[in-house]
Amino acid sequence: MAEALLIGGGGSTAVASEHLLEALERIRRGSVTCATAAGRLEPLTSPLPGDRWNGTGAELAEAAAVLRRESEALESLGGALRIAIDGYGWAESRARSWLEEAIAPVASTVGFLAGRIGLGLLPSVLPVVAIAAGAWMLLPAASRESLSRSSSAGVERFAGSLFDSPATTEALRLLAASADDVVLGALGVPASLLAAYRGSGAGSVAQMATAALGVGLLSGDRGRAPxxxxxxxxxxxxxxxxxxxxxxxxxxxxxxxxxxxxxxxxxxxxxxxxxxxxxxxxxxxxxxxxxxxxxxxxxxxxxxxxxxxxxxxxxxxxxxxxxxxxxxxxxxxxxxxxxxxxxxxxxxxxxxxxxxxxxxxxxxxxxxxxxxxxxxxxxxxxxxxxxxxxxxxxxxxxxxxxxxxxxxxxxxxxxxxxxxxxxxxxxxxxxxxxxxxxxxxxxxxxxxxxxxxxxxxxxxxxxxxxxxx
Structure with missing residues (x-):
């Protein structure tokens, strides 16, 4: 059986399982049903003509009072559940914001180091790549084809297993939000300017895409062509x-x-x-x-x-x-x-x-x-x-x-x-x-x-x- 859907949005930060939301609705309906039943019983509690002791009316009044109490209890339970759902959503939102803020300086540092280390290693890596390419070309065609098929299958298995994971999706979501810090760090933007940039709230995925679009236009890309x-x-x-x-x-x-x-x-x-x-x-x-x-x-x-x-x-x-x-x-x-x-x-x-x-x-x-x-x-x-x-x-x-x-x-x-x-x-x-x-x-x-x-x-x-x- 498939796991429950997670439902959020609607102008709120709350996110909850569909089963939890369905339970909340059942509680609400139960409260309304009890209150409605109590309201229908109350007119029957009045003494009937000739009924001196009104025993039936007293019993119905007690039943109506019990239904009222059950309605109030269910309403309180529903309210507590709603507060818990909202609180969980708020906590998750705050945790995500905190994580993004914590990752930002790390991302810029990683970008800075990657840029410097990559440039430093380039003279050493290029000869190795050239030798490997030469050795590949010297292999018989059948061997190259076999190795190519094996490596493609291995890469496909690895990529399929890697991307078939909620953890990977969440990690990519956070990386997308930090892409600007990585790029600016790689360009060597000073830490003080990076902090001011983050504090202004200027960074966004849309702005990074705009920068990528600008670079693309300079290189002849045509994403906005008619x-x-x-x-x-x-x-x-x-x-x-x-x-x-x-x-x-x-x-x-x-x-x-x-x-x-x-x-x-x-x-x-x-x-x-x-x-x-x-x-x-x-x-x-x-x-x-x-x-x-x-x-x-x-x-x-x-x-x-x-x-x-x-x-x-x-x-x-x-x-x-x-x-x-x-x-x-x-x-x-x-x-x-x-x-x-x-x-x-x-x-x-x-x-x-x-x-x-x-x-x-x-x-x-x-x-x-x-x-x-x-x-x-x-x-x-x-x-x-x-x-x-x-x-x-x-x-x-x-x-x-x-x-x-x-x-x-x-x-x-x-x-x-x-x-x-x-x-x-x-x-x-x-x-x-x-x-x-x-x-x-x-x-x-x-x-x-x-x-x-x-x-x-x-x-x-x-x-x-x-x-x-």
Missing amino acids: VVVSRVAEPVPIAAPVGVAERVARIPDSAAPVRVERFAAPGGDRFEVYIAGTAGEAADGGPLVEGGEHPWDMSSNIALIAEHDASSLQAVKQALADAGAGPASPVVFTGYSQGAAIATLLAESGEFTTAGLVTVGAPTGGMPVAGDYPAVVVAHDDDPVTALGGPQERTNAVVVTAPRDDRWEEGDPVLAGHAIDAYRETAERVDASGAPLLSETIARLPGGRDGAPGETLSYSALRLSGCDP
């Missing part, structure tokens, strides 16, 4: 989705990375958009060239984490415009991985009337949801990609962290916790949860319960040649 989208098929009839699982099931692959569904509504059409994750290959099946024609690449990823107008984000906006969505159009955004970052940025952009947000495998810890709309963020505890956005900031979205029972086995993808198929299974668990915060948020998402028909449009995207703006 794009053009094209419909890949005629519109297809579709029923509106209900819940999280149906939406996650409709996320497309990167060959046609944007899917838009349009539904007629009394006040105007409403829309659902589904956005794919980072592409593994080009549209023709060949290797993906970073900054090339396919905008769902790492160049766009860096631009997105930097919260810039990435090529892939531009493509989604063009697809929505082609489908007829405008500023007043209600839109539910659903995305996976890179698509999740796009969905979050568009939902918060104010360019559309956001009606909901669903993301899975999202590197969006530094992109909190501030809008007043239903939003569900789902992450596996062994998905290192979700750590790349840094620690989760306080957000109005309901954040669901799902422990996975499946351990990495040979033949699994290296990042098994990030696989879209695994998230589709988890989405079904999310829909089935009885935790009120989660179930009530899902119920607020526009759904297909009214049976309104619609149509779906699929789009491909092409990054244009030319300079990055």
